[in-house]
Amino acid sequence: xxxxxxxxxxxxxxxxxxxxxxxxxxxxxxxxxxxxxxxxxxxxxxxxxxxxxxxxxxxxxxxxxxxxxxxxxxxxxxxxxxxxxxxxxxxxxxxxxxxxxxxxxxxxxxxxxxxxxxxxxxxxxxxxxxxxxxxxxxxxxxxxxxxxxxxxxxxxxxxxxxxxxxxxxxxxxxxxxxxxxxxxxxxxxxxxxxxxxxxxxxxxxxxxxxxxxxxxxxxxxxxxxxxxxxxxxxxxxxxxxxxxxxxxxxxxxxxxxxxxxxxxxxxxxxxxxxxx
Amino acid sequence: xxxxxxxxxxxxxxxxxxxxxxxxxxxxxxxxxxxxxxxxxxxxxxxxxxxxxxxxxxxxxxxxxxxxxxxxxxxxxxxxxxxxxxxxxxxxxxxxxxxxxxxxxxxxxxxxxxxxxxxxxxxxxxxxxxxxxxxxxxxxxxxxxxxxxxxxxxxxxxxxxxxxxxxxxxxxxxxxxxxxxxxxxxxxxxxxxxxxxxxxxxxxxxxxxxxxxxxxxxxxxxxxxxxxxxxxxxxxxxxxxxxxxxxxxxxxxxxxxxxxxxxxxxxxxxxxxxxxxxxxxxxxxxxxxxxxxxxxxxxxxxxxxxxxxxxxxxxxxxxxxxxxxxxxxxxxxxxxxxxxxxxxxxxxxxxxxxxxxxxxxxxxxxxxxxxxxxxxxxxxxxxxxxxxxxxxxxxxxxxxxxxxxxxxxxxxxxxxxxxxxxxxxxx
Numbered sequence: 001x002x003x004x005x006x007x008x009x010x011x012x013x014x015x016x017x018x019x020x021x022x023x024x025x026x027x028x029x030x031x032x033x034x035x036x037x038x039x040x041x042x043x044x045x046x047x048x049x050x051x052x053x054x055x056x057x058x059x060x061x062x063x064x065x066x067x068x069x070x071x072x073x074x075x076x077x078x079x080x081x082x083x084x085x086x087x088x089x090x091x092x093x094x095x096x097x098x099x100x101x102x103x104x105x106x107x108x109x110x111x112x113x114x115x116x117x118x119x120x121x122x123x124x125x126x127x128x129x130x131x132x133x134x135x136x137x138x139x140x141x142x143x144x145x146x147x148x149x150x151x152x153x154x155x156x157x158x159x160x161x162x163x164x165x166x167x168x169x170x171x172x173x174x175x176x177x178x179x180x181x182x183x184x185x186x187x188x189x190x191x192x193x194x195x196x197x198x199x200x201x202x203x204x205x206x207x208x209x210x211x212x213x214x215x216x217x218x219x220x221x222x223x224x225x226x227x228x229x230x231x232x233x234x235x236x237x238x239x240x241x242x243x244x245x246x247x248x249x250x251x252x253x254x255x256x257x258x259x260x261x262x263x264x265x266x267x268x269x270x271x272x273x274x275x276x
Numbered sequence: 277x278x279x280x281x282x283x284x285x286x287x288x289x290x291x292x293x294x295x296x297x298x299x300x301x302x303x304x305x306x307x308x309x310x311x312x313x314x315x316x317x318x319x320x321x322x323x324x325x326x327x328x329x330x331x332x333x334x335x336x337x338x339x340x341x342x343x344x345x346x347x348x349x350x351x352x353x354x355x356x357x358x359x360x361x362x363x364x365x366x367x368x369x370x371x372x373x374x375x376x377x378x379x380x381x382x383x384x385x386x387x388x389x390x391x392x393x394x395x396x397x398x399x400x401x402x403x404x405x406x407x408x409x410x411x412x413x414x415x416x417x418x419x420x421x422x423x424x425x426x427x428x429x430x431x432x433x434x435x436x437x438x439x440x441x442x443x444x445x446x447x448x449x450x451x452x453x454x455x456x457x458x459x460x461x462x463x464x465x466x467x468x469x470x471x472x473x474x475x476x477x478x479x480x481x482x483x484x485x486x487x488x489x490x491x492x493x494x495x496x497x498x499x500x501x502x503x504x505x506x507x508x509x510x511x512x513x514x515x516x517x518x519x520x521x522x523x524x525x526x527x528x529x530x531x532x533x534x535x536x537x538x539x540x541x542x543x544x545x546x547x548x549x550x551x552x553x554x555x556x557x558x559x560x561x562x563x564x565x566x567x568x569x570x571x572x573x574x575x576x577x578x579x580x581x582x583x584x585x586x587x588x589x590x591x592x593x594x595x596x597x598x599x600x601x602x603x604x605x606x607x608x609x610x611x612x613x614x615x616x617x618x619x620x621x622x623x624x625x626x627x628x629x630x631x632x633x634x635x636x637x638x639x640x641x642x643x644x645x646x647x648x649x650x651x652x653x654x655x656x657x658x659x660x661x662x663x664x665x666x667x668x669x670x671x672x673x674x675x676x677x678x679x680x681x682x683x684x685x686x687x688x689x690x691x692x693x694x695x696x697x698x699x700x701x702x703x
Binding site: 105113135 | 596597604
């Protein structure tokens with residue numbers, strides 16, 4: 001009983017702004033005063049965060065803390081939810097992505113997304129990877145498209161496993177392979193940023209390790225924001241880690257210092273496993 | 277404590293399994309009952325309807341006398357065509373039964389063969405004028421009374437006043453039978469001719485073509501409109517909008533409107549206001565489209581709704597627009613469900629009678645419709661018309677028409693299964 005009360009006390013620590021290093025010198029994304037509402041309910045409170053070029057930022061926090069909601073703001077995926085409202089400013093390369101003149105279609109081509117549950121289209125592996133390129137008319141002939149599909153699959157580390165089965169359905173692959181197929185599909189459009197929403201939560205450790213390696217390789221070319229429930233994963237792959245709590249961004253810092261020397265009480269409680 | 281719980285569970289197990297067995301038994305019984313009813317229905321219809329697929333023919337040795345007809349081998353087509361061949365048939369019959377004297381019996385004698393015999397003879401002669409002057413055996417369609425008797429549906433032992441075929445007629449039929457001049461043949465006329473007042477000549481082709489044309493109009497109108505409406509309501513319409521809610525409620529209510537009301541609507545709007553020709557597959561198709569629309573819309577919306585949102589998100593995430601997401605992913609994935617709904621709607625429309633009565637498709641139409649604006653009838657209405665006819669020979673035709681209608685439905689369902697398989701395999 002006393003333990004539970006103690007826990008609630010730890011939960012009630014007041015959050016006054018974000019501690020650590022939320023801003024970067026060379027930002028790809030700049031978020032300022034971002035609030036998100038679902039109907040009358042506010043899901044995210046005043047988030048200020050930069051994501052630097054070629055950086056991997058991990059977002060951690062207990063379930064329902066708003067980290068996925070925030071991630072989905074970055075490519076305006078929340079537009080598809082009618083009751084969702086976003087205020088504040090999110091800038092990509094200095095341009096506000098919620099500006100009236102911004103086209104969400106173009107934005108989503110520049111900011112790719114990999115989802116928690118692997119969601120390949122129920123089409124062939126080839127068609128899955130080629131879909132984005134066909135959609136945007138990125139290639140002018142079949143050979144170019146073949147090359148693009150092959151290149152994307154190689155970069156997603158899947159080509160060796162599927163090179164003889166390109167025309168078999170993507171849904172027939174294993175969970176880990178499906179998720180890498182989704183990554184291949186995303187990088188085939190050659191976005192500037194890749195958002196990953198718990199990409200390994202449904203995978204076994206071996207498949208997870210493969211995807212984590214892939215993320216580190218991809219960060220050479222892309223900016224990556226990842227939401228994860230696994231603190232080890234955040235520690236392994238990310239440069240900076242952001243801790244969200246009840247819709248508020250509590251702490252952002254270099255990953256090493258978040259896990260070894262958290263500034264905020266809540267962060268410490270979370271990473272030491274006292275709740276969450 | 278623990279031990280007693282296990283005991284309690286053990287004690288209750290028997291009861292639980294008994295309950296399960298009982299429930300399974302109820303299920304089996306209800307399935308058996310419904311199968312029994314279906315079987316009774318099918319067997320009953322088959323027994324009544326199967327004789328209609330055979331028809332009695334009478335062999336007559338016809339002498340095509342040039343003097344009687346007033347034509348010869350060199351007459352032109354017009355003359356050959358307009359000669360009175362029924363005289364020859366009558367003469368032939370009189371020669372076969374020379375004892376017939378009274379007017380009444382003479383009239384009855386003519387009715388051994390159908391009046392189509394004269395037309396058959398005409399067609400044979402116009403096709404081959406060399407027949408003129410020769411004697412030839414022809415198989416002519418027997419009159420319905422002869423056919424009904426030959427199929428054993430008239431009891432000889434009844435008093436003469438109580439049966440349609442009198443004693444002297446029975447004698448003729450017996451004589452024909454003895455001479456091997458009666459034969460049952462496959463009734464191809466049933467599938468190749470339109471409706472007729474003479475039961476032996478009545479066929480179902482007019483109704484079949486009418487149904488086909490009506491279904492064509494219904495499908496080509498209701499499918500695109502319904503799928504378009506369903507896609508708009510599911511994917512594009514603003515949520516929580518009062519107008520959208522009103523439209524939704526109305527669509528759901530329309531599905532429950534009695535079909536005769538749609539018939540009245542069609543009469544008032546399509547025929548009276550827009551002047552669409554009545555009794556035609558066009559107006560029938562229009563009315564049935566109205567009836568089918570809500571069914572397809574509701575089924576399509578359910579199918580679209582059941583497409584996992586992860587697929588939509590994946591497409592949006594790659595930069596697909598809403599229309600692209602819908603047409604590349606949502607709609608193809610929903611297609612099996614949409615098609616099922618469409619077939620259910622079409623099957624309903626195929627069996628619908630009431631609204632078509634209001635727009636004049638109940639008229640007697642002997643011609644086979646050539647297009648969607650020709651007067652026509654449809655299978656269920658044909659069944660209704662025949663079931664209402666007094667002649668005994670129409671009874672078996674009614675059941676035969678039901679069998680054809682059921683055949684249509686089975687083919688449609690089979691097509692639906694094939695289409696569904698096809699679309700599912702692509703994914």
